Structures are given as C-alpha cells and as structure tokens.
Ligand SMILES: Nc1nc2c(ncn2[C@@H]2O[C@H](COP(=O)(O)OP(=O)(O)O)[C@@H](O)[C@H]2O)c(=O)[nH]1
C-alpha cells in the first residue's frame with residue numbers, strides 16, 4: 001500500500017494508492033513483451049536479446065519462426081487502473097530454460113495473465129500449471145494473431161481445462177485491449193479474495 005499525501009491544508013483528502021504486482025506469462029512468442037510495452041505508461045523495461053545460432057537447438061521456434069529476439073530476464077511496466085489502483089506488470093521469460101526465474105518473479109504477485117496463441121495452445125500449459133499449483137489467480141488472454149483460426153471463449157476454456165477462469169480475447173498490440181484483460185484479472189482477483197474471506201468467516 002502506498003499513501004500519496006496531499007498538500008498541507010489542501011481540501012483534497014490523502015489518497016490511498018494500492019500498488020499490486022501482476023505477472024504476464026505464457027509460451028515463447030505469444031506476445032508478452034508486446035502486451036507489457038503497449039499497456040505501460042512508463043517506458044517499459046525490456047531485456048530482449050537477439051536469438052543466436054547457439055540457442056537454435058535449445059529453444060523451439062516452431063510457429064514463431066520470424067522471431068529474432070527473446071526476453072532473457074523480464075519485462076517490466078506500470079499501468080494505473082484507477083486513482084487508487086496501480087498495477088506493476090512483470091512479464092516472464094517464455095523459454096523453458098529460464099524456468100528457474102519464475103519462483104522469484106512470482107513472489108508477492110496477486111495474479112497473472114496467461115497469454116495464449118490458439119495456434120500453439122499447448123505452449124501455455126506450463127504457465128497454467130504453475131499458477132494452479134501455487135494458488136495464484138489467473139485469467140487467460142487469447143492474443144488474436146492475424147490469420148489465426150478464431151475459437152470462441154468456451155472452446156479455449158475447455159481445451160485448457162480451466163473451468164471458472166475468465167478467458168478474454170485481446171490484441172497485445174492495442175493498449176485498450178490489453179487494459180481490458182488487466183481489468184478482468186483485477187476483478188477476478190478481488191472476486192476470489194472476497195469468496196475466500198466469506199468462506200473463512202462462515203467456518
Ligand atoms: N500480428 C500480431 N503480431 C503480434 C501480436 N502480438 C505480438 N506480435 C508479434 O509477435 C512477436 C512475438 O511477440 P513478443 O511480444 O516478443 O512475444 P513474447 O516472447 O511472448 O514476449 C513479435 O514480433 C510481435 O510483434 C498480435 O497480437 N498480432
């Protein structure tokens with residue numbers, strides 16, 4: 001929680017601003033870096049490196065052959081959802097060999113967006129599994145790449161076996177579209193927290 005004090009004597013009351021950490025996860029090349037960059041109101045921190053010949057045998061480029069760079073540590077950005085709520089976004093590296101960083105990155109996170117590309121839905125299974133195991137609330141953001149076959153929301157939810165998880169169609173290049181995904185995530189996090197509180201009060 002961050003408190004922003006108004007000027008002494010100001011009629012405006014002190015504002016209580018909640019800063020929340022959210023993750024943006026998903027497979028290699030699904031648009032995580034793009035989403036954090038398009039939605040962030042500060043210049044996003046990126047840790048992109050050129051893909052090298054050396055990584056050719058290690059990282060699968062199947063379905064994302066045009067990709068020339070990759071996130072090696074994290075993406076970082078910030079978005080103000082309302083005067084009282086600021087989200088700090090941490091984009092995860094997508095390649096399997098950077099999995100060791102996920103535990104550290106997820107510390108203190110209240111929720112996550114798992115980005116999915118319906119042409120390669122299987123690439124988001126590890127992220128779904130990771131958040132389910134740790135009880136971190138998440139939503140699925142379906143990044144609608146041009147030319148990708150469009151599935152409806154229920155088909156994606158069924159394919160990923162994530163009953164009760166919001167699925168939101170988006171375009172990672174468009175700020176407003178990404179903001180809607182983050183609002184859906186925030187609402188989902190709040191809903192689950194209220195439900196938890198109610199069930200612990202009644203037991
Ligand atoms: N056509 C299209 N391209 C996208 C979209 N989102 C990302 N891209 C492109 O897909 C590539 C991979 O995106 P990137 O954000 O680096 O993926 P990451 O590995 O998940 O961080 C980049 O060349 C993006 O410009 C999208 O919604 N539509």
Ligand SMILES: [Mg+2]
Nearest residue numbers: 032033070071
């Ligand atoms: Mg990236």
